[in-house]
Amino acid sequence: KAGVTQTPRYLIKTRGQQVTLSCSPISGHRSVSWYQQTPGQGLQFLFEYFSETQRNKGNFPGRFSGRQFSNSRSEMNVSTLELGDSALYLCASSRGTGEKTGELFFGEGSRLTVL
Amino acid sequence: AQTVTQSQPEMSVQEAETVTLSCTYDTSENNYYLFWYKQPPSRQMILVIRQEAYKQQNATENRFSVNFQKAAKSFSLKISDSQLGDTAMYFCAFMGQNNFNKFYFGSGTKLNVKP
Numbered sequence: 001k002a003g004v005t006q007t008p009r010y011l012i013k014t015r016g017q018q019v020t021l022s023c024s025p026i027s028g029h030r031s032v033s034w035y036q037q038t039p040g041q042g043l044q045f046l047f048e049y050f051s052e053t054q055r056n057k058g059n060f061p062g063r064f065s066g067r068q069f070s071n072s073r074s075e076m077n078v079s080t081l082e083l084g085d086s087a088l089y090l091c092a093s094s095r096g097t098g099e100k101t102g103e104l105f106f107g108e109g110s111r112l113t114v115l
Numbered sequence: 116a117q118t119v120t121q122s123q124p125e126m127s128v129q130e131a132e133t134v135t136l137s138c139t140y141d142t143s144e145n146n147y148y149l150f151w152y153k154q155p156p157s158r159q160m161i162l163v164i165r166q167e168a169y170k171q172q173n174a175t176e177n178r179f180s181v182n183f184q185k186a187a188k189s190f191s192l193k194i195s196d197s198q199l200g201d202t203a204m205y206f207c208a209f210m211g212q213n214n215f216n217k218f219y220f221g222s223g224t225k226l227n228v229k230p
Binding site for chain 1: 148165214216219220221
């Protein structure tokens with residue numbers, strides 16, 4: 001069974017640009033969550049999607065947005081990049097319901113560097 | 116807001132010995148989930164163990180067990196018979212019952228298992 005796939009794995013952008021990251025969840029998983037991981041702030045929740053609906057979001061500015069498609073694949077977008085957006089962006093999928101509630105399967109992450 | 120605190124930034128243990136990682140959390144919710152996730156060097160984060168707050172019995176998964184003290188808001192992880200493959204960052208995490216995979220993570224404990 002294929003795991004969670006994130007693309008691209010590494011990318012370098014300059015301030016002011018925008019970036020789109022992609023996440024393909026495990027087959028059958030309808031929930032996709034996004035987290036930002038930095039040395040200073042640790043792991044912070046960005047948002048979660050289930051069946052194309054955003055069910056929850058964290059405390060990030062509106063420059064951070066996301067969406068989910070009918071096949072459960074998800075994208076997140078960061079516009080007007082700032083130096084502080086440099087981070088590892090992790091995607092996690094789950095079934096979203098049932099006795100495995102909260103069991104997240106993480107991808108390897110997309111490492112974004114903003115220059 | 117929920118907070119999760121891991122007071123041990125780094126720990127070391129000899130192979131085959133037992134080690135306990137500490138975690139405390141703060142919440143006003145009565146029903147929630149607690150987790151320990153493991154992030155090996157340059158690899159995906161994976162779930163180690165999961166505890167539902169309404170269950171008094173401590174969760175166990177092979178060599179991994181927890182000591183869940185709800186009143187004290189404490190959730191420690193015990194690793195028995197430590198193996199070299201246990202070397203990783205360990206994150207304690209909290210999720211409210213209806214919080215749709217919105218996790219609050221601790222800052223992590225880096226565990227080094229020495230041969």
